[in-house]
Amino acid sequence: MTNFFEEKRPAAILKHAILDNYIGPFAGKTGLYSPGNRVAFIDGYAGEGRYESGDEGSPCLLMRHARRLAAMRRPRQLECFFVEDDPQVFAKLQQVVASEGAGLQIALAQGKAAAQLPSLLSQVAGLPALVFLDPFGLMVPFETAVMPFMARPAGYGTPPTETLINFNASTLRRIAGHLTSPKAFESTLVRMDEVFGSADWRDIWLQHAPAGSTQAQREAAETAVVTEYSRRLAKAAGSGFWYTEVFNRAGNRPVYYLVFLTRHKDGMSSFAEALSLGLERWREALHKIENADSLFGDDSAFKASEDALAEAWVDEIEANLRKQLALGQPFRVVDHYMQVLGEAFGQAREKHLRKAWKRLHADGTTLVDSSGKDLFTKTIAPA
Structure with missing residues (x-):
């Protein structure tokens, strides 16, 4: 045994x-x-x-x-x-x-x-x-x-x-x-x-x-x-x-x-x-266990897979932030966590939220930038 x-x-x-x-x-x-x-x-x-x-x-x-x-x-x-x-x-x-x-x-x-x-x-x-x-x-x-x-x-x-x-x-x-x-x-x-x-x-x-x-x-x-x-x-x-x-x-x-x-x-x-x-x-x-001794066990293959996951999470969070901001009220992500994370719930973290937030700031959807720590508790508002 x-x-x-x-x-x-x-x-x-x-x-x-x-x-x-x-x-x-x-x-x-x-x-x-x-x-x-x-x-x-x-x-x-x-x-x-x-x-x-x-x-x-x-x-x-x-x-x-x-x-x-x-x-x-x-x-x-x-x-x-x-x-x-x-x-x-x-x-x-x-x-x-x-x-x-x-x-x-x-x-x-x-x-x-x-x-x-x-x-x-x-x-x-x-x-x-x-x-x-x-x-x-x-x-x-x-x-x-x-x-x-x-x-x-x-x-x-x-x-x-x-x-x-x-x-x-x-x-x-x-x-x-x-x-x-x-x-x-x-x-x-x-x-x-x-x-x-x-x-x-x-x-x-x-x-x-x-x-x-x-x-x-x-x-x-x-x-x-x-x-x-x-x-x-x-x-x-x-x-x-x-x-x-x-x-x-x-x-x-x-x-x-x-x-x-x-x-x-x-x-x-x-x-x-x-x-x-x-x-x-x-x-x-x-990844390492399942691809041991294979051509797909290298770090680059794992990184490519992770990058694809992260991009999908950022796209999801961005879309959900836009929906929430369209309601016209400022809010904290922590107070609307599941609505903002959506399909990325339980997978994404602060760096993915930050990247999505940056996109919204860059195109003028919000005037609040994504700087600072603990972004989940920062208030984001529509422009």
Whole structure:
């Protein structure tokens, strides 16, 4: 049997690429006014820390960022809390942290995330906190997923709270099969009830995919359940949500969904940027895997493919900006995010918005230029 920690698969490349591109903006923004510029990261299912191939797991990725953030001109102290239940995996994690975590603020806890979270959340009270819940195979119970928000205050002036949750698509499909099976196990269905927060997911699935359903119906059922799960999480947390599909191969069904919860619009725009950068890294990894030892595996072929994607996104954003400006009112892109991004939603990032905006400024559609940082929150107005 292959060890899960032997090498990083494409789906893991994506989630770690998203983290890699999100931690910096999260720590930079939320740590600006936090006590001692401290920011907390809780990894509830930390794993071994590093794959046997040498690739980073989330703990090593976090430790690298903690070291980088501490050395910045305006430093941030990223405090890492790693939880792992499996004793053998935890022992390897201890070794990795001992080897690579010298001088950093790191705490290790062995046990289940649900049992450890109350204590950890108490320890980081008053600090911005990002909680990563990424179990292997099993899914996070609903009560555990919303715990970071329920345990921490909301409202103006309170420390930011965000979570990134792995919702396993393969497990959902397997358990949903029991809904129409004559050999169904109620105890298996109850496990998904605990993840969803109620048994309502059963009716949602069956409304879209009754007995004898087609592949398209089952895919629609999966989307409906994941969307409603994310919506209910966000309602309980008092947050906004974003979920993205994660694949091992383009064209395959998702391996899992990453559900992101935040109480601030800046969190959404920063996550969108990180997701776009993460998807680019994922596409590059797939390109190298699928074109190894072929004439199409060189960097120029990948760049040409990326350029074509980017041009299509810019054209889409430009057209949508024109439609929005035709209404005659100034607006911020962040307030009309989905309308402006359109088909580029979840793919494009700020540089694509900037290029589209420049076109509008160049032809006089708007007199507002595209200079400055955080273009998503800048007001654009019709000329």
